[in-house]
Amino acid sequence: AQSVTQLDSQVPVFEEAPVELRCNYSSSVSVYLFWYVQYPNQGLQLLLKYLSGSTLVKGINGFEAEFNKSQTSFHLRKPSVHISDTAEYFCAVSKAVVSGGYNKLIFGAGTRLAVHP
Amino acid sequence: DGGITQSPKYLFRKEGQNVTLSCEQNLNHDAMYWYRQDPGQGLRLIYYSQIVNDFQKGDIAEGYSVSREKKESFPLTVTSAQKNPTAFYLCASSGTSGGLYNEQFFGPGTRLTVL
Secondary structure, eight states, X not given: OOEEEESOSEEEEETTOOEEEOEEEEOSSOEEXXXXXXXXXXXXXXXXXXXXXXXXXXXXXXXXXXXXXXXXXXXXXXXSOOXXXXXXXXXXXXXXXXXXXXXXXXXXXXXXXXXXX | OXXXXXXXXXXEEOTTOOEEEEEEEOSOOXXXXXXXXXXXXXXXXXXXXXXXXXXXXXXXXXXXXEOOSBTTBOOEEEOTTOSOOOEEEEEEEEOOOSSXXXXXXXXXXXXXXXX
């Protein structure tokens, strides 16, 4: 079975500062990894995903993440945050399937990013 | 515009009552999902359906029921058997193509409060 641990429940940061949201996963098989963002009282939006290939993944809104297999991590980074980045961020893992199978998503508990002026 | 709609946005229920949450999608997706979100716990899968007239229990199905009579619709009923139903409920859908991964698209959610 897969599991996800988001190491920080809350991350406060000042506007224009860099930020890193940490995510570690556990799995005995190959996985896909995802970061989602959720604004207050809204659904989730996919920021970026790692399926295969390059371990540095670029997503929307200037975010990027790096897959580190040896450390079983998938940390999310942004070099300069804006007030509008204030939201909850979820890391998720799915068992890698060969083709057309069901990708069950396992979510972490979330990290609340608060950007202050 | 294609997307997923959930209604109502806010729902209040008295203890002992069943209540049904609506989820509709016009993305022509075969698969649909229901998640429950509680503070500090992330999202947990309640039920999912990969095709019309078929659905499977997720990790926390007790006290919930679903139906999938149409491709576009996947309503969730929260029954009186659910001990702690107050939560934020999210519906999602995805394709089932032969690629590596079928992205799940999420609706805006329904916040259910039991009074």
